[in-house]
Amino acid sequence: MLETYPKDLGGIDKDKLIACIQACFECAQACTACADACLSEDMVADLTTCIRFNLDCADVCAATGNVLSRRTGYDANVTRAVLEACAAACKACGDECAQHADMHEHCQVCAESCRACEQACNELLATIS
Amino acid sequence: MLETYPKDLGGIDKDKLIACIQACFECAQACTACADACLSEDMVADLTTCIRFNLDCADVCAATGNVLSRRTGYDANVTRAVLEACAAACKACGDECAQHADMHEHCQVCAESCRACEQACNELLATIS
Amino acid sequence: MLETYPKDLGGIDKDKLIACIQACFECAQACTACADACLSEDMVADLTTCIRFNLDCADVCAATGNVLSRRTGYDANVTRAVLEACAAACKACGDECAQHADMHEHCQVCAESCRACEQACNELLATIS
Amino acid sequence: MLETYPKDLGGIDKDKLIACIQACFECAQACTACADACLSEDMVADLTTCIRFNLDCADVCAATGNVLSRRTGYDANVTRAVLEACAAACKACGDECAQHADMHEHCQVCAESCRACEQACNELLATIS
Numbered sequence: 001m002l003e004t005y006p007k008d009l010g011g012i013d014k015d016k017l018i019a020c021i022q023a024c025f026e027c028a029q030a031c032t033a034c035a036d037a038c039l040s041e042d043m044v045a046d047l048t049t050c051i052r053f054n055l056d057c058a059d060v061c062a063a064t065g066n067v068l069s070r071r072t073g074y075d076a077n078v079t080r081a082v083l084e085a086c087a088a089a090c091k092a093c094g095d096e097c098a099q100h101a102d103m104h105e106h107c108q109v110c111a112e113s114c115r116a117c118e119q120a121c122n123e124l125l126a127t128i129s
Numbered sequence: 130m131l132e133t134y135p136k137d138l139g140g141i142d143k144d145k146l147i148a149c150i151q152a153c154f155e156c157a158q159a160c161t162a163c164a165d166a167c168l169s170e171d172m173v174a175d176l177t178t179c180i181r182f183n184l185d186c187a188d189v190c191a192a193t194g195n196v197l198s199r200r201t202g203y204d205a206n207v208t209r210a211v212l213e214a215c216a217a218a219c220k221a222c223g224d225e226c227a228q229h230a231d232m233h234e235h236c237q238v239c240a241e242s243c244r245a246c247e248q249a250c251n252e253l254l255a256t257i258s
Numbered sequence: 259m260l261e262t263y264p265k266d267l268g269g270i271d272k273d274k275l276i277a278c279i280q281a282c283f284e285c286a287q288a289c290t291a292c293a294d295a296c297l298s299e300d301m302v303a304d305l306t307t308c309i310r311f312n313l314d315c316a317d318v319c320a321a322t323g324n325v326l327s328r329r330t331g332y333d334a335n336v337t338r339a340v341l342e343a344c345a346a347a348c349k350a351c352g353d354e355c356a357q358h359a360d361m362h363e364h365c366q367v368c369a370e371s372c373r374a375c376e377q378a379c380n381e382l383l384a385t386i387s
Numbered sequence: 388m389l390e391t392y393p394k395d396l397g398g399i400d401k402d403k404l405i406a407c408i409q410a411c412f413e414c415a416q417a418c419t420a421c422a423d424a425c426l427s428e429d430m431v432a433d434l435t436t437c438i439r440f441n442l443d444c445a446d447v448c449a450a451t452g453n454v455l456s457r458r459t460g461y462d463a464n465v466t467r468a469v470l471e472a473c474a475a476a477c478k479a480c481g482d483e484c485a486q487h488a489d490m491h492e493h494c495q496v497c498a499e500s501c502r503a504c505e506q507a508c509n510e511l512l513a514t515i516s
Contacts, residue, residue: 001162004235007169025158029150029198033130035313036199039306040136048297049460055293055313056454056465062191063450067443069158070165073436078443081475088468106133164442168435177426178331184422184442185325185336192321196314202307207314210339210346217339259420262493265427283416287408287456291388294457298394320449327416328423363391 002071010074013127017068020120024065024086027117031058031093034110041104050096050107057093060086061117068124076128083121083128090118131200139203142256146197149212149249153194156219156246160187163226163239170233179225179236186222189215190246197253205257212250212257219247260329268332271385274378275326278341281371281378282323285348288371289316292355295364308354308365315351318344319375326382334386341379341386348376389458397461400514404455407470407507411452414477414504418445421484421497428491437483437494444480447473448504455511463515470508470515477505 002009002018009017035054038047064086067079094114101108131138131147138146164183167176193215196208223243230237260267260276267275293312296305322344325337352372359366389396389405396404422441425434451473454466481501488495 001159001166001235001238004233004238005162005166005169006233006235021158025154029154029194030130032195033134033198036201036310037130037134039201039309040134042303044306045300045302048302051297052294052457052460053462053465056457056469058195059450059453060465060469063446065158066161066187066446069162070439070443072165072168073439075440075479078440078447078472078475078479081472082443082447085465085468085472088465092462092465104133104135106130106135109130109133165439168438171432173432173435174429177431180426181328181331181423182333182336185328185340188321188324189336189340192317195317199310199314202310204311204350207311207318207343207346207350210343211314211318214336214339214343217336221333221336259417259424259493259496262491262496263420263424263427264491264493279416283412287412287452288388290453291392291456294459295388295392297459298392316453323416324419324445327420330423330426362393364388364393367388367391 005071007071009071012074013124016124016127020124021065021068023117023120024061024068027090027113028058028061028065030110030113031055031061034097034106037104037106047100050100053093053096054110057089057114060089064121080125080128083125087118087121087125090114090121094118134200136200138200141203142253145253145256149253150194150197152246152249153190153197153215156242157187157190157194159239159242160184160190160222163235166233166235176229179229182222182225183239186218186243189218193250209254209257212254216247216250216254219243219250223247263329265329267329270332271382274382274385278378278382279323279326281375282319282326282344285371285375286316286319286323288368289313289319289351292364292368295362299362308358311351311354312368315347315372318347322379338383338386341383345376345379345383348372348379352376392458394458396458399461400511403511403514407511408452408455410504410507411448411455411473414500415445415448415452417497417500418442418448418480421493424491424493434487437487440480440483441497444476444501447476451508467512467515470512474505474508474512477501477508481505
């Protein structure tokens with residue numbers, strides 16, 4: 001879709017941008033689904049912190065994916081702060097999911113999405129700071 | 130991710146469900162990007178209705194994708210109403226984008242995403258009504 | 259804010275519109291907070307259906323509040339379908355929360371927000387159908 | 388609603404927390420409505436940067452309001468990064484809206500919401516850093 005954007009993309013690395021947008025939306029979906037799968041586990045009482053991080057990470061990743069998708073009137077300060085928030089949310093959620101990844105496959109899948117998104121945010125950040 | 134869900138999915142057609150979730154999130158992204166691309170067109174003043182439908186469709190598709198991703202405590206009435214709203218938003222946005230698809234490639238791509246999502250919603254609706 | 263809209267609002271009842279937008283955003287907040295309060299209850303395992311309805315209702319109410327806030331290029335079909343989905347989500351969540359409203363004050367508060375939003379959606383629907 | 392939370396709020400200043408949650412959701416609504424009002428102005432072509440900042444700010448404020456509303460499993464690092472992103476989005480949008488606040492009343496109202504939210508984020512940040 002970004003290939004069809006009518007103006008210049010604002011000097012950002014296009015490949016890293018596309019990778020980061022995709023990672024944000026994939027991570028948002030994984031976190032939403034992981035929160036629901038945790039809710040269906042018999043041991044849900046032990047997974048409440050995981051569910052909370054899932055929900056936060058889903059919200060922050062979705063907002064970040066939207067902000068990155070907008071190229072009109074690009075602002076480096078907002079982009080940088082949003083990417084840092086997204087990396088922080090992904091790190092917290094990935095660390096939490098990784099702790100019970102061996103017991104719950106959905107947490108394993110989600111932890112991988114969080115790591116990938118955290119890395120994509122940091123790689124894009126490195127090109128704009 | 131749905132493969133890892135710990136309980137029964139609630140009697141819904143799993144393939145159509147996965148296809149619809151994917152179509153919703155792809156359409157949300159396409160609409161967000163199309164709204165921004167329209168904003169960057171020199172003739173933006175002629176595209177304000179398109180931008181509005183893009184924004185509505187993005188919001189409704191993202192909400193629908195999230196609702197469908199949650200299988201705990203499945204409720205057919207909510208699912209049906211949400212799918213109908215999503216199909217309506219996709220139809221309106223797809224019709225609008227199709228009107229200037231020959232002038233703007235982003236509207237062409239977006240119209241296709243809207244059509245695909247409308248169809249995926251209607252196919253899933255047919256299995257639960 | 260709607261008072262400052264530069265064009266005609268599209269023939270909709272302005273008072274009912276404002277009331278409905280406000281009810282949608284209040285209900286979205288109440289549902290987000292109720293889901294989190296349920297997560298912190300010792301008996302969280304008995305509240306998973308409630309949490310799921312809370313999350314769905316929060317998503318649908320937020321999307322509905324956004325759609326209603328947009329007056330450019332108003333479309334009655336989309337508005338109607340979205341309001342019906344919102345009323346359905348609020349009814350399901352309100353019914354569920356009401357079942358344990360005597361045990362959890364947050365469910366009592368949330369049930370009232372859901373009822374108010376369901377009613378506001380239905381009143382606005384009556385003016386556009 | 389926070390009064391009904393079943394556990395400790397995590398050592399955060401409750402008054403500043405409530406004020407910030409409220410400011411985030413009010414700012415999200417104002418930005419969504421301002422984007423739509425800008426779309427309806429005859430001079431929309433001069434307001435595209437404003438619309439973009441409105442949409443970003445609405446997304447970031449809504450995500451921040453949701454994160455702050457969740458008290459289960461509180462994490463200071465995520466909260467801090469999200470508040471910084473929200474303050475940055477509000478500053479950018481407030482600065483942009485303020486530039487044409489004398490011409491468009493919706494931009495005046497929105498600029499005030501952005502300033503209030505930026506300040507509420509910074510005040511809450513001061514209590515957790």
